[in-house]
Amino acid sequence: MPSTRDVNHSDYASQIVSALPQGVLLTTKAGEKVNCMTIAWGTLGTNWGRPVFVSYVRTSRFTARMLEQNPEFTINVPLCDDFDKRILGICGRNHGNEVDKVALAGLDLVDSRLVSVPGVAQLPLTLECKVIYQQLEDPSLYPADIAERYYPQDVASTECGSNRDPHYMVYGQIVNAYVIEG
């Protein structure tokens, strides 16, 4: 049975920032449904005097629907390279409204302390986040090269990678952080 140890998220800032480009997990929960989505874009910092993790979630993701129902999420970060990388592929190429990604990827969920959303034991560093602000990006303000590369208007919203839809900037206040052990 895994246990958790509370930590100061700032002590893990470099691991969080270094892991992001390869992928970390953003988990949501609504009712009994738990859904994990791989993310590679995120910002760790401070806003309104609070520690925040900002996630960038395309409007078409099932995760966006989950956040409408329960504005909390967890971020799970690997602390070593020795974890099953297939997890990131499964959670990054399937839609949670079509499949149970937790079962498909064999994820071990652990209760969080201050949010209703669990952490994922396979990527043991967990940030517990409560959404304090959310804003839809304005596509008219994207630089032309970014619009062309990341928002191709001929790609359907259902595409798991880049598609025509803009992102929500989802500001999560980090209310606790813990490492899953054992």
Ligand SMILES: Cc1cc2nc3c(=O)[nH]c(=O)nc-3n(C[C@H](O)[C@H](O)[C@H](O)COP(=O)(O)O)c2cc1C
């Ligand atoms: C490495 C990787 C990084 C990704 N990063 C993001 C991201 O930062 N934001 C986003 O909206 N989608 C991102 N995606 C795509 C989502 O993970 C993918 O569309 C997923 O199927 C969405 O799941 P959902 O529909 O259950 O929410 C990424 C996918 C991969 C493989």
